[in-house]
Amino acid sequence: MSPEFIIGFGLIILGTVATAWPSPKDYITRLINLELPAFGILLVMLSFDETLALLTFIAVTAISTFLFVRVIEKKEARK
Amino acid sequence: MIETFHTGMFAASLCIIIAFFSFMKETDDLHRLLLTDLASVMALFLIALVGTDLAEALILPGLVVTISKLMALAEIYLVKEGIWGNQPARTLDIEVLQSAPAILASILVLYGIFLSGFSGGAVAGLGVIFYIICKGHQERFELIETVSGYAWVAWIGAFFIMLIFPSQWFLAVMIAGGAILIKVTAKLSLIGTMRGESDV
Numbered sequence: 001m002s003p004e005f006i007i008g009f010g011l012i013i014l015g016t017v018a019t020a021w022p023s024p025k026d027y028i029t030r031l032i033n034l035e036l037p038a039f040g041i042l043l044v045m046l047s048f049d050e051t052l053a054l055l056t057f058i059a060v061t062a063i064s065t066f067l068f069v070r071v072i073e074k075k076e077a078r079k
Numbered sequence: 080m081i082e083t084f085h086t087g088m089f090a091a092s093l094c095i096i097i098a099f100f101s102f103m104k105e106t107d108d109l110h111r112l113l114l115t116d117l118a119s120v121m122a123l124f125l126i127a128l129v130g131t132d133l134a135e136a137l138i139l140p141g142l143v144v145t146i147s148k149l150m151a152l153a154e155i156y157l158v159k160e161g162i163w164g165n166q167p168a169r170t171l172d173i174e175v176l177q178s179a180p181a182i183l184a185s186i187l188v189l190y191g192i193f194l195s196g197f198s199g200g201a202v203a204g205l206g207v208i209f210y211i212i213c214k215g216h217q218e219r220f221e222l223i224e225t226v227s228g229y230a231w232v233a234w235i236g237a238f239f240i241m242l243i244f245p246s247q248w249f250l251a252v253m254i255a256g257g258a259i260l261i262k263v264t265a266k267l268s269l270i271g272t273m274r275g276e277s278d279v
Contacts, residue, residue: 020117075162
């Protein structure tokens with residue numbers, strides 16, 4: 001097992017727990033905690049040499065973060 | 080190798096159980112939407128554990144399906160809650176967003192053209208998205224649609240060349256790579272128009 005895999009593996013487990021039960025339970029905290037498992041999966045992909053998947057995952061993560069921020073912005077604007 | 084796979088499987092099942100329980104107790108729809116993204120990360124982790132070219136081939140469509148599913152669900156959520164036309168009280172105003180786009184977008188687009196093919200299209204598309212998000216846009220959708228239509232035709236044509244004149248495979252690969260680059264870039268750049276305007 002390579003070090004990248006072990007770190008990624010730990011990040012995924014910790015990140016899942018952090019996303020499942022975020023400490024102040026609001027949208028932004030959960031969105032930020034969601035980056036932890038995403039980074040973990042990047043490291044796992046790195047350890048298996050999956051270059052294309054890694055690059056595409058980065059692009060898709062950027063778009064989905066943007067998407068969520070837009071929805072949260074509109075949701076908060078009503079209050 | 081097999082040991083790595085088994086350890087990963089163990090972690091993945093643990094994570095899936097955690098995500099499932101948190102999903103079950105959640106009542107707010109937007110929180111559920113965020114947890115959907117977590118579930119997709121779990122699925123990708125499971126696929127990535129295979130660790131071969133097959134995994135890579137399965138991850139790419141998985142990512143595309145994930146992002147289109149998220150976009151559709153987000154739009155449905157906005158319509159359902161009746162917050163479609165809401166404007167946030169204060170739009171994000173960061174100085175870098177004013178000065179950086181031109182140079183960063185051009186670097187991304189040039190690198191994307193250099194890469195060519197699907198991933199090149201994705202990189203170039205990100206550059207265009209970034210530029211449009213930061214600088215705003217005029218309505219030029221017809222142009223983008225026309226270009227992406229011709230790219231589609233070139234892509235299909237390249238496959239016909241490959242089938243009918245197999246000796247010209249290099250030309251066909253080049254045409255297909257260029258066409259898919261333009262196609263993916265055009266499609267991705269449409270995402271950049273989502274910011275701010277309530278009518279798009």
